Amino acid sequence: MTLRILLVEDDLTLRYTLQQALEIEGFVVDLADTLAGAKCVLSQYKNEQISMESCLLLVDLGLPDGDGADLINWSRAHAPMPVLVISARNDDSSKVDLLDAGADDYLVKPFSINELKARIRVALRRQTLSGSAVSEEFIFGSLEISLPRHQVLRDGVKVHLTPKEFKLLARLLRQAGQVVTHRQLLQDVWGPDCVDHVHYLRLYMAQLRGKLERDPTAPELLLTETGVGYRFCEI
Numbered sequence: 001m002t003l004r005i006l007l008v009e010d011d012l013t014l015r016y017t018l019q020q021a022l023e024i025e026g027f028v029v030d031l032a033d034t035l036a037g038a039k040c041v042l043s044q045y046k047n048e049q050i051s052m053e054s055c056l057l058l059v060d061l062g063l064p065d066g067d068g069a070d071l072i073n074w075s076r077a078h079a080p081m082p083v084l085v086i087s088a089r090n091d092d093s094s095k096v097d098l099l100d101a102g103a104d105d106y107l108v109k110p111f112s113i114n115e116l117k118a119r120i121r122v123a124l125r126r127q128t129l130s131g132s133a134v135s136e137e138f139i140f141g142s143l144e145i146s147l148p149r150h151q152v153l154r155d156g157v158k159v160h161l162t163p164k165e166f167k168l169l170a171r172l173l174r175q176a177g178q179v180v181t182h183r184q185l186l187q188d189v190w191g192p193d194c195v196d197h198v199h200y201l202r203l204y205m206a207q208l209r210g211k212l213e214r215d216p217t218a219p220e221l222l223l224t225e226t227g228v229g230y231r232f233c234e235i
């Protein structure tokens with residue numbers, strides 16, 4: 001299957017560098033340097049009935065004719081595909097807004113090509129898996145987690161998790177490799193009335209780390225994305 005990336009970036013040098021790097025990886029790369037240009041390419045995908053399962057949108061926020069974030073909603077409605085945001089903005093609230101608006105992940109400039117490739121892999125895998133049977137059994141080093149059996153083993157020994165701890169772990173695992181915002185976690189684990197109760201997360205993440213991490217003070221699995229949310233890291 002050909003994997004296609006629409007790269008929307010107005011910085012000529014960065015656009016060229018990313019295009020080269022992604023083409024070497026075997027991606028077909030389409031280019032746009034404005035919002036209007038990107039919408040044009042996305043409409044073309046739709047007209048040519050290109051499978052959105054194999055497409056990804058990589059979009060810069062600061063574009064000459066507007067904010068790249070506008071493409072997140074637009075593409076959801078017209079050409080649904082994973083969206084990775086690349087941005088020079090590093091403030092927590094704009095990252096949270098982007099993720100809550102439906103972006104799959106974000107990268108703050110400057111970022112390494114390897115990091116970009118890793119995020120692309122995660123986003124495309126999720127897209128390919130959505131709708132099909134998503135794996136619900138996970139092995140990370142000495143840790144085995146079965147979501148259907150509600151079971152966690154560490155070195156073969158059962159780890160007791162409370163129902164809320166398990167629900168939180170499962171929510172992060174279903175999006176393993178991607179950041180999940182505080183709001184998304186609180187909404188899905190505790191419900192819509194609790195989306196502002198970030199202290200629940202701090203408490204429960206500390207408990208989970210105590211049970212699952214080799215060294216809870218230096219987590220390797222349950223990573224904090226400061227001011228944004230948490231990410232279950234795949235080793």
Ligand code: CA
Pocket residue numbers: 009010011060061062063
């Ligand atoms: Ca820009």
